[in-house]
Amino acid sequence: MALVRTQVDGRNIEYWLVEFDKDGNEKFDSGVLASTEVKEALHASTATDVFLISHGWHGDWEGAQAQYNAWVAAFLDAAPTEASRPFRPFVVGVHWPSLAFAPTRIERNSKGKTLGSKDGEDPDDTSTPVSVEDAVDAYASLLGDTPATRRALKTILDAEAAGTVLEKSQPARDALRDLTRAINLEEPPLPSDDDEDIALAGIIEGRGKVLGGPGLIGLPLLGLRQLSFWKMKQRAYTVGTAGVSLLLRELQDAAGDEARVHVMGHSFGCIVVSGAVLGDGTPPEHPVRSMVLMQGALSLWAFADDAFGTGRPGRFRQLRDPRFVDGPIVTSQSKYDYALGKFYPAGVRVAAWIPGGAEHLVLGGKVPKWGAVGTFGLQGASADHVKIAQVAPDTHLAAGAVYNINSNTVIDDTESGGWGGAHNDIAHRETGQLVWRAALSNP
Numbered sequence: 001m002a003l004v005r006t007q008v009d010g011r012n013i014e015y016w017l018v019e020f021d022k023d024g025n026e027k028f029d030s031g032v033l034a035s036t037e038v039k040e041a042l043h044a045s046t047a048t049d050v051f052l053i054s055h056g057w058h059g060d061w062e063g064a065q066a067q068y069n070a071w072v073a074a075f076l077d078a079a080p081t082e083a084s085r086p087f088r089p090f091v092v093g094v095h096w097p098s099l100a101f102a103p104t105r106i107e108r109n110s111k112g113k114t115l116g117s118k119d120g121e122d123p124d125d126t127s128t129p130v131s132v133e134d135a136v137d138a139y140a141s142l143l144g145d146t147p148a149t150r151r152a153l154k155t156i157l158d159a160e161a162a163g164t165v166l167e168k169s170q171p172a173r174d175a176l177r178d179l180t181r182a183i184n185l186e187e188p189p190l191p192s193d194d195d196e197d198i199a200l201a202g203i204i205e206g207r208g209k210v211l212g213g214p215g216l217i218g219l220p221l222l223g224l225r226q227l228s229f230w231k232m233k234q235r236a237y238t239v240g241t242a243g244v245s246l247l248l249r250e251l252q253d254a255a256g257d258e259a260r261v262h263v264m265g266h267s268f269g270c271i272v273v274s275g276a277v278l279g280d281g282t283p284p285e286h287p288v289r290s291m292v293l294m295q296g297a298l299s300l301w302a303f304a305d306d307a308f309g310t311g312r313p314g315r316f317r318q319l320r321d322p323r324f325v326d327g328p329i330v331t332s333q334s335k336y337d338y339a340l341g342k343f344y345p346a347g348v349r350v351a352a353w354i355p356g357g358a359e360h361l362v363l364g365g366k367v368p369k370w371g372a373v374g375t376f377g378l379q380g381a382s383a384d385h386v387k388i389a390q391v392a393p394d395t396h397l398a399a400g401a402v403y404n405i406n407s408n409t410v411i412d413d414t415e416s417g418g419w420g421g422a423h424n425d426i427a428h429r430e431t432g433q434l435v436w437r438a439a440l441s442n443p
Contacts, residue, residue, distance in 0.1 A: 002034035003041070004065060004093075008073035015072050015091035016041070017065070022097050022235055024243030035247050038092055042254045047090035049260050049289075049439055050251055052276070054094050054244065056267020056297060057232055064095045067266070070427035078432030080393050084440055090259070092251065096239045098232060098268060105129040106160045106221060132157045139224065143183045143231050152179035153224075160220045172220045176227075183231055229344075233297075236268040240275020248276045252286040260289035262327075262439050266426060267339075270296035270373065274316045283323035290327035290397075290438035291319070294426045295337050295411065296373030297344060303329070303402065304380025308369050320381065320402070327442035328397035330434055331373050331404050332388075334411035338421030340372040374423075377404030388430050397441040405434060 005014045018034045019027045026033055042050065053071065055064045072091055079087075107129040130138070136153045143149055155175035159166075166173050252261050265273035270293040277288050301307035304314040319325050335341065367379050377383060383402040388410050397403060413425040 002029060002037045004068070006069055008069050011073055011076060013069065013072045013076060015068060015093055017068070017093045017095060018247060019061070019095045020239050020243045022239070024239045024241070026243060026247070035250060039250055039254045042090055042251065042259075045090055046088055047255075047259050048086050048088045049262060050090045050092065050255050051262050051264060051435070051439075052092050052094070052244070052248055052251060052273065053264045054096070054240075054266070054269030054272040054276075055098065056265070056269040056295075057098050061095060064093065067424070067427075068093045071266075071432075074427040074429060074432040075435055076432070078429045078436055080436060080440075085443065087440065092247075094239075094244050094247070094272065096235070096244075096272065098236070106135055106157055107131050108163055109161045132161050139228065142228055143179070146182065148182045149179060152176070152182060156220045156224055160224075164220070166220055166223065169220070176220065176223050179224075180227060183227065232268055233271065236271035237275050240272040241279060244272055244276040245279040248288075249279070249284055252284055252288075255286070260439070260442065261286065262290045262292070262435075263288055264292040264294065264435055265296070266294045267297045267374075267423065270294070271298045274298065274302070274319060277319055277324055278316060281318065283321070287323055287326040289325075289442045291325050291329045292435050292438050293329070293331045293373060294431065295332055295334065295340060295423055297340060298373055300367070300371045300373050300376040300379045302373065303378045306380055308380075314380070317381075320400070322400055327399050328438050329378070329402045330397065330438045331377055331383075331402075332407045332411065332426070332431065332434070333374055333377050333404060334407050334422050334425075335375075336408065336412045336414050336422035336425075337374050338414070338417075338419065339423035340374040341421070344372040344375070378402050388434070391430070391434060391437060393433065393437075395437050395441075397438050399442055407431070 002016050002018065003014065004017050005012070007013070016034070016038045018038060019029070021027055026035055053068070055067050068091075075089075075091075105128070132154070135157050136150060139153050139157075140146075140150050143153075152175040156172050156179065159169045159172035164172065166176070248261070248263070255261050263273040263277060265271070273291070274293075277284075277291065298316075299307075299314065302314040302316045303320055304317060306312070307314045320329070367376060377385065381402045383404045385404050385406065388405050388407045391405065407430075410428050410430045411422045411425045414421040417424055
């Protein structure tokens with residue numbers, strides 16, 4: 001059912017949920033497109049503000065609903081007692097297949113070697129090892145279930161089960177390269193104006209070094225997990241630009257001049273909503289009135305005028321044009337987000353050693369070439385840097401401005417999130433207030 005009605009801590013909440021497949025096609029619900037019901041409901045409503053929101057990685061159907069339940073409840077809890085204008089929200093969530101990382105440990109066979117952290121073994125990973133067969137199924141579902149993909153996966157995972165590092169397994173190295181080609185044929189590569197993706201393309205074409213060393217080294221599963229990272233990054237862009245973009249424009253048309261439309265994303269969902277606003281690069285008839293990117297798993301240079309001195313704008317630089325977003329663009333950062341602080345850089349390590357060397361990894365000794373918005377904020381975008389405690393119920397966030405919000409004091413639960421730390425710890429009154437302030441700052 002497209003309409004979700006539930007209770008969170010005794011509060012009644014409701015929102016709409018629209019599902020997309022990996023190619024950005026909306027999925028039918030009992031023979032009906034949920035978006036049709038959503039547009040009809042919006043037409044019949046008295047909503048003043050429409051919010052289109054997207055979850056990030058590890059979002060199956062139940063997980064997406066659990067996240068949206070918590071987010072919407074936190075958003076409503078933060079509602080100001082007095083608003084500068086009438087405010088009646090209408091919330092639409094999207095669901096997309098976003099399992100970012102399949103199994104992280106494989107059962108060793110009888111001859112399998114015990115390896116250490118120098119080979120890529122994570123001493124903090126306590127997940128249950130799975131069989132090679134189950135891992136092939138899981139990664140095939142994630143990366144593209146074709147005969148070529150399965151053949152490559154079987155070779156790679158057999159080497160993992162034997163504890164054979166890549167530098168000692170030519171078949172596994174060849175299979176990893178074969179897999180890279182196979183999954184990029186399955187879905188086109190990302191546009192080449194994002195420097196991370198340019199670097200990855202160089203790796204694929206054999207022009208760079210992989211995993212921080214001369215060629216493919218370390219445990220086969222580490223390289224496989226990194227490819228799954230790139231696949232999710234790619235899929236989020238595809239889903240956003242190909243499918244959610246159409247939904248957004250339909251919502252903007254349905255809202256017309258009667259309601260403002262806003263977007264909010266979390267993790268890879270920030271790529272989804274950014275891609276949705278960008279669409280095919282043509283400004284929409286009605287701009288988005290505010291954008292909130294919570295713990296964004298996208299390049300810190302994505303909105304930059306000049307991405308790390310390359311002379312190229314970031315992929316989403318156009319969104320700072322008021323024809324796309326004519327309100328504030330707000331991002332959150334937390335040092336307790338280990339998924340972004342540790343695993344995002346690990347995910348792009350395949351691209352960290354390209355011709356040019358290590359001197360290009362850090363700009364001014366502080367800002368890296370490879371890093372996430374949820375760690376470093378939006379760089380090269382003339383952003384204001386603000387602590388979340390400074391955002392009060394009457395704070396005005398200027399239209400056209402970019403804000404990086406240091407949220408260390410709020411997004412800090414490292415106990416519940418496992419290896420990801422506080423990555424998913426975004427359902428708070430203070431973060432809900434950020435969304436309110438971004439929306440209400442635009443009259």
